[in-house]
Structure formats: structure tokens, C-alpha cells
Amino acid sequence: MTSIRQLAKDVVEYVLALAEDDVGLAWRPGQFISIACGRRDDGEPILRSYSIASLPGCGTVDLVVKLIEGGAASDWFRRLQEGEAVRFTGPMGFFVLDLVHPGDLVFAATGTGVAPLVPMIREALGRDEGGRVHLLWGLRSEEDLFWRAEIEALAALSPRFQHAIHLSRPGDGWAGARGRINGAAIELLPSLARPTFYLCGNGAMIKDLKAALCERGIDRKRQVRTEAFFDG
Template sequence: MEQFTAEVSRIQDLTHDVRTIELRLLEPATITFKPGQFVSFDVPKEGQPRPVTRPYSIASSPGQGNRILLVLNLVQGGPGSSYLFGLRDGSNTLFKGPAGAFYLRDDGARDLLFVATGTGIAPLYSMILAQLERGQSQSVTLFWGLRSQRDLYWQNELAALASAHPNFSFVTTLSRPEPGWEGATGRVTALVDARVPSVANLAVYLCGGSGMIQDVTARLNAIGLCPVYREKYYDD
């Protein structure tokens, strides 16, 4: 794995606890990665003599090799997210990468289904951008689970992608919507149940907490066999 020095070129708060951090690469000046892969930061942890390592998926498309975009939520007291939330515009940082076996595969003509909870959207966003840039015709569907309206982000960006690419569609479902939400409600697992009658022509990518990954995998296995790729962010 290579080590990179980068400068924070843009920070954007997307919700009360999610932000994007764009890193402009300084040395080396470009990175080559597969959509879905992650980079790792060694960060200090209080009370520990040695740094701890935390991985973060690259959310941007590999087509853009001199900058990477991270999207992450603040975990109170967590060393990795606190370190990254502490970076300011113009700060320098170091990371290693790219790494990881969760990347967009070539599954021929299979339609693609992406399922995320929370910031599990990160690697899927990179994959979706890369897939749509390739201009292939199979359908690309995203099911994304968030908690409530205040947790929503990237809805306009996804809607713009969907209008530019007729083969792309997405459904955002809220597990605890406030009154006034007219979209899907409940867990992403329920969306899979309701909207995926067959896996015969499907390749599936799952990213987020362990509960969702287990539940969705079980539902898919119950209806048939297809390639299923998973990235577990944390145990819930």
C-alpha cells in the first residue's frame, strides 16, 4: 500500500452529523483505485501509546485521480471520525491505500442492485458513478436506508443522476420518518422484500451495519443465487 500526503480542499456539512471531506493529493499527486476501495488513516487514540487505524471508503469516481471524496458521520468520542472532523480547510493529512476487495466487478450483463445504510453509501456512490460513466445498459438500482428527514443528503445529486441516466433509479427509505415524509418508510430489508422478486439476473453490493448485511443476504439467499458483495462498517 502506498502512503499519500493530501490537503483538505473542501469540507461540506451535509447533515447534523455527516460531512464530506475532499482531499487534494500532494504526494504522490494521483491515486489509482477501483470504485469501492478504501483508504486508511492512522489516528491517535486517547490513553493508547500507538495510533489506531481507521478505514474510509472513497466516495468519488476513480475517473478523478487527483482528489478523493470521503463521506463520514461523527461517532462521539471515536478516534477516527473525531480526527477527520477535526481537519480544517487547508490542513494536511496522511493516509494509506487504496485497499479492499469490495469493488465493482464485471458480472457481465447482470443488473446491479446497491443497498446501503447510512454512510455505507460511500463506496456505492463511487461504484454507481463509475458504472454510469461506462455507459452500459443494464439497470442500476440503489436502495438507501437513513433514519429521518434530518439525516437526508445527496437526494438532489442522485435525482440528477437518475434524470441523466434512464437506467439508474434510487429509493431512499426512512426508518423513523417525521410527519410529512412522502417517500418510502421502513428498513431497506423491506424494500428488498417488496421490490426484488428475483435475483436471477442480479449482482448485489451491500454496505453498512452488520444487521442490514445479514438480513439482506438472508432474503437474497432465500430467493436464489447471485453474486453478493459486502462491506461491513460496524457491528450493530
């Protein structure tokens, strides 16, 4: 059973209420599910992955989906009606918080890549760890933005949390950060203590940022975790 809410231009939230048998479904923030989004002409299912945007135990699996023009799954999501059943497998995936962090955390996302990061940040802030938690979120323009109130609420909740929203093509009235997030992540580096990076979204952003971090002494295996939604 699904409820549907438009969050931004071409970004829609789908809240999947779990069936009675599945209410105890367990997952870790950062994991994803696989959905059969209709069938191709040859009868094969169109399988796509979507990160879970809600916290475990809340009774719903929430998804935040960017609807792509001409995308097969996007077309299926556009046709999905409130109340329709959605079948999925999972949860799965290894893009989850390390059990312990030695220092600061940097979460960096483009677009809907923020979907798994917000529950991961909630988990991180709920832990008894003292490090700072940064979120860098890159989008194109104001019309792509969503979850601002949720992110502001996290900042109000914890002095350990800081965030910056970067628009690459902002309107004249935009008072926030501009340009891409990769430069901002590099600028943060000198102020960070033993950081761990969680990068999610556009594969090109992830590849470039990972390379730039490693050039500056960050250990790819120990300090960088990634989830690429597409190649970019």
C-alpha cells in the first residue's frame, strides 16, 4: 500500500506501508531495496534499486525517487497510484555506517543521493560518538530542493551537525552555497579529525571526489564509503 507525495520538481516520495507479516522487517540506514518496476516488452521484469529513506522500526519503507524523462522505472513510478501494492526484495547493500568511527564524518550527496544519508546521519547523531557530522548536498537549482525543514531540524537537534546545500545553477535570490560539492569537501579537509566519508548519488561526483580525497592522503579503503546511483 503506497502513499505518494511530490517533494520537488521530478522528485517524488513513495511511502510503502509494510504488510502485517513484514512489519518487523529490519534494515540498517543506508540499505536499499530492489523493485520490479513493471516488465520489458520481452516479459523480463524491470529491476531497479532504491535506497530506504526511513528509519528501521517506523513501519514504512520510504523512497525518494527522481523521475527521469523516458526512464523505464520512472514511467512505472509515474503511473503508480496511491494504495497500490509494491513488491520488493531486500533490504540489501553494504553502504551502512561503520560500527565505530574514530573521528569526524562527512556525508556528501548529489540529488536524491541524500535519501539514504539522512537516516544514516540520524543514526550517527544518535550514537555516543563525539565527532562532527557534516552534510554536503549538491543540486542544480532551488526547484530541485526538498527536505530542507528535516535537515534544519537535525541541525537544531545536534550541535555536532553542520550542513551546506550547494546549487550549481541558483536563482538570483539564493543565499546558500554555490557550485559543486567536491571543492567544498576538499576545503573542509584541514579542519577534519580522522574523517570517514560517505558519498552517494552521481557516479561521476563520487569518482572525482574519491580521487581528490585520496590524492590528499585519505585512505580509500578505510575512510571512504560509496553508493553510486548511476554512472553520471
